[in-house]
Amino acid sequence: MSLMLYNDLTRKKEPFIPLKEGEVGFYSCGPTVYDFFHIGNARPFIVFDVFRRYLEDIGYKVVFVQNFTDIDDKMINRANEEGITVKELADAFIKEYFEDADALGVRRADIYPRATDHMKEIVEVVQTLIDKGHAYVVDGDVFFSVESFPGYGKLSKQSIEDLQSGSRIDVNEQKRHPLDFALWKAQKPGEPAWESPWGLGRPGWHIECSVMSTKYLGNTFDIHSGGSDLIFPHHENEVAQAEAATGMQFVRFWLHNGYLLIDKEKMSKSLGNFLTVRNARKKYSPLAIRYFMLSAHYRSPINFSEEGLNQATGAVERLRNCWTDLEYALQSREQKEKDDTEAFLSEIKQAETKFYEEMNDDFNTAGALGSVFEVVRLINTYLKDNSSIDFKVCKAAQTFFTKIDGIMGIMGLESEKEELDTSEIESMIEERTAARKARDFAKSDAIRDQLAEKGIILEDTSEGTKWKKQLS
Numbered sequence: 001m002s003l004m005l006y007n008d009l010t011r012k013k014e015p016f017i018p019l020k021e022g023e024v025g026f027y028s029c030g031p032t033v034y035d036f037f038h039i040g041n042a043r044p045f046i047v048f049d050v051f052r053r054y055l056e057d058i059g060y061k062v063v064f065v066q067n068f069t070d071i072d073d074k075m076i077n078r079a080n081e082e083g084i085t086v087k088e089l090a091d092a093f094i095k096e097y098f099e100d101a102d103a104l105g106v107r108r109a110d111i112y113p114r115a116t117d118h119m120k121e122i123v124e125v126v127q128t129l130i131d132k133g134h135a136y137v138v139d140g141d142v143f144f145s146v147e148s149f150p151g152y153g154k155l156s157k158q159s160i161e162d163l164q165s166g167s168r169i170d171v172n173e174q175k176r177h178p179l180d181f182a183l184w185k186a187q188k189p190g191e192p193a194w195e196s197p198w199g200l201g202r203p204g205w206h207i208e209c210s211v212m213s214t215k216y217l218g219n220t221f222d223i224h225s226g227g228s229d230l231i232f233p234h235h236e237n238e239v240a241q242a243e244a245a246t247g248m249q250f251v252r253f254w255l256h257n258g259y260l261l262i263d264k265e266k267m268s269k270s271l272g273n274f275l276t277v278r279n280a281r282k283k284y285s286p287l288a289i290r291y292f293m294l295s296a297h298y299r300s301p302i303n304f305s306e307e308g309l310n311q312a313t314g315a316v317e318r319l320r321n322c323w324t325d326l327e328y329a330l331q332s333r334e335q336k337e338k339d340d341t342e343a344f345l346s347e348i349k350q351a352e353t354k355f356y357e358e359m360n361d362d363f364n365t366a367g368a369l370g371s372v373f374e375v376v377r378l379i380n381t382y383l384k385d386n387s388s389i390d391f392k393v394c395k396a397a398q399t400f401f402t403k404i405d406g407i408m409g410i411m412g413l414e415s416e417k418e419e420l421d422t423s424e425i426e427s428m429i430e431e432r433t434a435a436r437k438a439r440d441f442a443k444s445d446a447i448r449d450q451l452a453e454k455g456i457i458l459e460d461t462s463e464g465t466k467w468k469k470q471l472s
Contacts, residue, residue: 007255185204
């Protein structure tokens with residue numbers, strides 16, 4: 001089954017065939033770095049990180065670009081409040097972004113362009129739009145003329161008239177049409193500014209993504225993603241200005257994730273339910289947050305609640321416990337060939353096939369997770385019913401979980417392998433076992449406490465002592 005994606009440009013599922021065989025250009029909208037990013041931002045960061053990983057898993061070479069908006073009104077206001085420069089503010093919160101994103105298992109993009117590093121290219125594109133009659137200058141401001149671009153509204157699937165009547169639009173007497181939007185803003189007193197043919201100023205929000213994405217991925221590229229709240233006006237305006245400037249199709253597949261609600265209400269500081277990832281991490285494991293974001297189809301709304309996060313925590317624990325039990329069984333149980341081996345191997349293979357079928361069906365992570373827990377159920381039953389094991393079954397299950405975790409990032413296998421010195425842990429467990437045999441319980445308890453400080457949980461069983469990393 002080939003990969004099918006729901007394309008917001010056409011409003012239907014389509015076979016995904018990249019422009020260049022074997023390669024994918026992928027741009028995903030990043031944060032405006034004036035504060036810690038919130039849990040709503042975390043959804044696209046996680047979802048499209050997994051989608052990128054999946055594309056790589058099925059054989060594509062992906063160039064993944066995610067921008068930082070490091071100049072806009074919010075940044076200027078916050079920097080003034082803090083008494084620092086906008087660049088100092090951006091540098092600080094880019095650092096904070098990476099701390100939270102890394103904790104959530106979001107792999108680093110190939111390129112992180114910043115708007116302020118691309119002023120030359122932005123000015124050039126704005127001038128091209130003026131020269132082609134798609135933009136006009138008024139007192140140092142430059143506006144895009146939506147009426148000059150016949151395709152305006154094709155992403156949001158609304159006419160200019162519908163968009164005008166249904167949207168909140170800033171009143172600006174300088175604009176020829178209410179939907180016209182700023183490409184360049186003339187400098188106001190105290191604002192940072194850059195040179196341009198129209199005077200000192202700075203870019204509008206929309207132009208930066210069009211310029212930076214096409215610079216690194218070409219005038220036409222494969223995938224552009226972001227939250228559904230960005231479809232209008234941000235992505236609609238990106239399409240208009242990019243295609244007006246180049247005369248070429250801008251993006252082939254537009255992917256948007258659904259809204260995230262907090263206890264069934266839209267997140268808002270006025271409602272007191274605004275939650276940053278930094279604060280969410282104090283209460284919930286990053287793995288649980290990540291699992292939660294993948295537990296519903298990416299295009300569906302999802303409700304961030306304590307109940308949902310507790311369920312996600314339990315699901316992650318089941319996965320990790322299954323992995324721990326597998327590892328321990330391979331170390332401690334007798335291994336021999338069994339008559340039912342081929343049947344178990346076939347069931348694992350069927351689950352893997354189902355996983356890929358679900359992912360190929362418009363990136364259905366919720367359905368794919370169901371196939372993962374089929375293997376969990378299978379292995380739990382296998383280990384419970386067999387005092388001896390067949391190496392081939394356990395290794396096939398480990399290979400399956402390793403592959404799944406490389407795509408989904410919900411078990412923590414990759415990061416923990418890098419973080420933990422397993423030889424030291426095993427040595428301490430052996431020392432504790434010897435202390436228990438010698439009835440030196442004070443020493444035994446002390447070693448358990450030392451391991452607990454490292455986040456290692458011990459479980460004494462009839463087969464010996466198992467250990468696992470605490471979910472944190």
